[in-house]
Amino acid sequence: MREIDLDRIGKRELLLGRNAEQCEVVLADPIISKVQGKFLMKKDSVAYEDQDSSNGTFVANMGENRLLSKKDGYVELSDKSVLRIGNIHQPDQMVLLLYRDSEETEKWKRQAFGLQPISIGRDGSNQIVLHSPGVSKVHCTICRQNGKMMLYDRNSVNGVLVNGQPVRGMTALQDKDLIQILDFQMFYTNGYIYYRSATSGISLYAKNINKIVGRGKKKKKILNNVNCEIRPNEFVAIIGGSGAGKTTLMSAISGFDKEFTGAVYCNGVNLIEQFHSLKSIIGFVPQQDIIYENLTLKRMLLYTAKLKMPKDTQRQEMEQRIHAVLKMVDLEEHQNTYIRKLSGGQKKRASIAVELLADPKLFFLDEPTSGLDPGTEKNLMMTLSKLSKEQNKTIVMVTHTTQNLHLCDKIIFMGPGGRLCFCGNVEEAKKFYQTDDLVNIYNMIAENPELWQRRFEQSRDRSEISGRRGSMDETQSREIAKKNKGTSGFRQFGILTGRYAELLWNDRQRLALLLIQPLLIAILLKIVADKDIFKIYESTKSMLFALSCSGIWIGMFNSIQEICKERVILKREYMSNLKLPCYMMSKFVLQALLGLIQSIILTLVFLSLVGNSKKGIFFSDFRPEMLFTVWLTVIASVAMGFIISSVVQSGDKAMAAAPFVLIVQLLFSGILFTLKGAGKIISYCTVSRWSVEALGSIARLNKLDLRMQADFPMLEHEAESFFKATAGHVWTASGILILMTAVLMVVATLLLRNVAKDRR
Numbered sequence: 136m137r138e139i140d141l142d143r144i145g146k147r148e149l150l151l152g153r154n155a156e157q158c159e160v161v162l163a164d165p166i167i168s169k170v171q172g173k174f175l176m177k178k179d180s181v182a183y184e185d186q187d188s189s190n191g192t193f194v195a196n197m198g199e200n201r202l203l204s205k206k207d208g209y210v211e212l213s214d215k216s217v218l219r220i221g222n223i224h225q226p227d228q229m230v231l232l233l234y235r236d237s238e239e240t241e242k243w244k245r246q247a248f249g250l251q252p253i254s255i256g257r258d259g260s261n262q263i264v265l266h267s268p269g270v271s272k273v274h275c276t277i278c279r280q281n282g283k284m285m286l287y288d289r290n291s292v293n294g295v296l297v298n299g300q301p302v303r304g305m306t307a308l309q310d311k312d313l314i315q316i317l318d319f320q321m322f323y324t325n326g327y328i329y330y331r332s333a334t335s336g337i338s339l340y341a342k343n344i345n346k347i348v349g350r351g352k353k354k355k356k357i358l359n360n361v362n363c364e365i366r367p368n369e370f371v372a373i374i375g376g377s378g379a380g381k382t383t384l385m386s387a388i389s390g391f392d393k394e395f396t397g398a399v400y401c402n403g404v405n406l407i408e409q410f411h412s413l414k415s416i417i418g419f420v421p422q423q424d425i426i427y428e429n430l431t432l433k434r435m436l437l438y439t440a441k442l443k444m445p446k447d448t449q450r451q452e453m454e455q456r457i458h459a460v461l462k463m464v465d466l467e468e469h470q471n472t473y474i475r476k477l478s479g480g481q482k483k484r485a486s487i488a489v490e491l492l493a494d495p496k497l498f499f500l501d502e503p504t505s506g507l508d509p510g511t512e513k514n515l516m517m518t519l520s521k522l523s524k525e526q527n528k529t530i531v532m533v534t535h536t537t538q539n540l541h542l543c544d545k546i547i548f549m550g551p552g553g554r555l556c557f558c559g560n561v562e563e564a565k566k567f568y569q570t571d572d573l574v575n576i577y578n579m580i581a582e583n584p585e586l587w588q589r590r591f592e593q594s595r596d597r598s599e600i601s602g603r604r605g606s607m608d609e610t611q612s613r614e615i616a617k618k619n620k621g622t623s624g625f626r627q628f629g630i631l632t633g634r635y636a637e638l639l640w641n642d643r644q645r646l647a648l649l650l651i652q653p654l655l656i657a658i659l660l661k662i663v664a665d666k667d668i669f670k671i672y673e674s675t676k677s678m679l680f681a682l683s684c685s686g687i688w689i690g691m692f693n694s695i696q697e698i699c700k701e702r703v704i705l706k707r708e709y710m711s712n713l714k715l716p717c718y719m720m721s722k723f724v725l726q727a728l729l730g731l732i733q734s735i736i737l738t739l740v741f742l743s744l745v746g747n748s749k750k751g752i753f754f755s756d757f758r759p760e761m762l763f764t765v766w767l768t769v770i771a772s773v774a775m776g777f778i779i780s781s782v783v784q785s786g787d788k789a790m791a792a793a794p795f796v797l798i799v800q801l802l803f804s805g806i807l808f809t810l811k812g813a814g815k816i817i818s819y820c821t822v823s824r825w826s827v828e829a830l831g832s833i834a835r836l837n838k839l840d841l842r843m844q845a846d847f848p849m850l851e852h853e854a855e856s857f858f859k860a861t862a863g864h865v866w867t868a869s870g871i872l873i874l875m876t877a878v879l880m881v882v883a884t885l886l887l888r889n890v891a892k893d894r895r
């Protein structure tokens with residue numbers, strides 16, 4: 136294995152071949168032609184052209200996988216592009232060239248195969264140790280079996296790619312195979328694994344990005360043919376006027392918005408197609424904070440670590456990582472402070488800390504400096520700049536500020552209509568726009584964005600190599616590697632339930648209100664209740680209806696804001712690895728528990744206040760049965776609340792939708808009106824109907840005297856099938872309430888999938 140530093144040769148054009156007299160890069164291998172290819176060293180990048188070699192050059196680069204010949208012209212190389220020369224099906228007759236674009240601080244190491252298998256993982260006991268929280272303790276092993284080298288994925292969280300293809304369980308390794316774990320690249324040849332235990336950063340290349348929204352006359356282009364390149368470990372700011380498409384561009388190049396045309400390559404791999412494999416190396420901090428106000432900073436980070444880090448991560452390792460991350464964002468002394476008590480700038484840094492936990496190599500931030508004072512803003516920019524250089528991170532942020540842009544390696548200037556009007560460093564921008572003040576550029580672009588977009592493209596084309604774009608348009612997409620098992624469902628459910636319980640508990644004031652509410656309602660019900668309740672039909676029926684409505688009210692208001700208020704955090708976690716059914720179940724289980732306590736307070740206090748007890752359908756006392764029915768009413772209403780909460784984007788909108796749902800429950804319960812036709816059908820779908828039906832049956836309404844019977848004893852009380860006092864009937868009504876709850880929860884979970892489409 137040889138390493139060749141192309142920059143050090145110091146020429147613009149470098150020939151690659153066997154002939155030492157002609158070529159600057161000499162590979163004395165018979166597979167290589169005398170002059171095989173040519174590297175063109177540009178200011179920011181390197182391109183390669185095959186020189187009519189006898190074997191051609193096979194390129195695997197930014198979605199391309201093809202054999203090059205001279206007529207293909209130059210191909211732009213990106214970081215970690217792979218060139219293969221010779222017979223790619225016979226590795227012993229093939230030369231493998233890996234192109235790395237970033238500064239390498241570490242030499243390639245090699246691990247020889249002995250009798251024992253080679254294990255690769257995060258833990259120090261492995262032969263090859265990869266230092267990244269996203270790597271599992273023992274990620275994979277390679278061993279000799281029946282004369283073959285076999286690679287076994289040890290059920291790792293983030294999987295292994297061999298030659299760009301995900302390994303499912305195991306695969307046989309061939310000589311010169313490339314093994315990739317997150318952004319660690321290794322290769323196998325001649326009985327050795329060559330690797331680097333430090334990563335070298337992620338490059339990003341956006342090609343021909345267009346995005347159109349709206350239909351008909353409202354159709355508009357919000358990204359207009361954007362092309363840009365971000366090199367490993369660069370700190371990049373996307374700037375431009377309001378509505379210029381900064382956030383839209385960032386969502387597209389981060390893979391968080393997939394609805395655009397064009398392609399984004401992350402270290403040469405198509406980001407959208409391989410998002411599932413790559414998402415663990417991506418961090419995204421949206422405009423709103425992605426932290427829970429009612430947790431302490433450390434607890435927040437601990438829950439996130441449990442969700443994001445591999446399940447074999449020990450508590451001590453998590454603590455160490457949390458400590459390291461808090462240090463990076465300078466919040467160590469606030470680790471035990473409740474997030475609600477942190478300042479705006481500290482909260483922003485806390486959101487960054489949450490994302491840093493999984494050690495993302497590609498980090499996106501949407502307006503992290505908005506609302507910060509100039510000092511805090513500068514500190515944050517310096518922190519980000521330091522992170523990009525010291526922690527090998529490629530950082531892209533949207534910002535409105537022009538104050539500290541000199542800290543960035545590159546600025547991307549967006550103009551109205553989603554036009555890219557500049558991409559380069561601050562000094563180059565000033566030179567291009569012939570101004571000393573970046574603020575002037577905003578005005579110049581606003582006046583004529585088309586002109587500046589055209590000028591910038593022309594200036595770029597002059598320094599580009601003709602044919603580059605054309606050749607890349609023939610991109611062949613690779614198979615999607617859907618491999619990210621993440622934390623198991625049960626584990627996630629446990630973590631999310633723990634976090635939600637802590638959040639409920641920490642908001643003591645709200646919890647107290649939720650528990651006092653049923654007590655007050657029970658007292659109010661007693662005040663309006665007739666003395667002859669449970670003796671006279673009419674007053675009992677009205678009271679049971681009121682009890683049922685109270686249950687519906689309590690359940691819905693428990694849950695109606697619980698999802699929408701944390702939608703931004705949910706979106707971020709969902710895009711990472713959160714499983715929505717686990718999330719919904721964690722909410723439901725705790726809401727059901729809370730609902731049980733509220734039902735106990737409401738039912739038992741009310742029944743003891745009215746002082747009547749009766750024989751139940753199943754037991755000698757009807758109270759447990761009444762309580763159970765009220766509880767079923769509450770949890771079905773909790774599920775109704777979840778439906779509203781998963782559809783709307785904010786608590787205000789959820790509260791605005793609530794009266795409509797409650798009115799439907801009142802009108803179609805079958806108590807206030809005699810329903811026929813469509814009304815009857817709707818009533819079958821209401822919680823109130825089945826709740827009152829079960830309560831009325833348990834209270835044996837059919838057997839109670841009508842009020843008129845006091846004056847006219849011969850009058851008969853006709854039994855209604857609605858309140859048939861049989862065990863079967865009570866079971867049916869209760870079963871329907873349970874079924875409704877299950878259906879509503881499934882619908883709410885399905886609806887919640889739209890969270891991925893939220894704009895921010």
Ligand SMILES: Nc1ncnc2c1ncn2[C@@H]1O[C@H](COP(=O)(O)OP(=O)(O)OP(=O)(O)O)[C@@H](O)[C@H]1O
Binds near residue numbers: 349
């Ligand atoms: N899904 C969408 N439907 C309709 N219009 C959209 C959609 N997404 C974005 N836009 C529009 O596209 C334009 C660019 O939006 P974007 O949020 O990217 O701008 P921005 O540069 O980040 O603005 P700001 O600096 O104000 O946050 C805006 O005019 C916005 O209204």
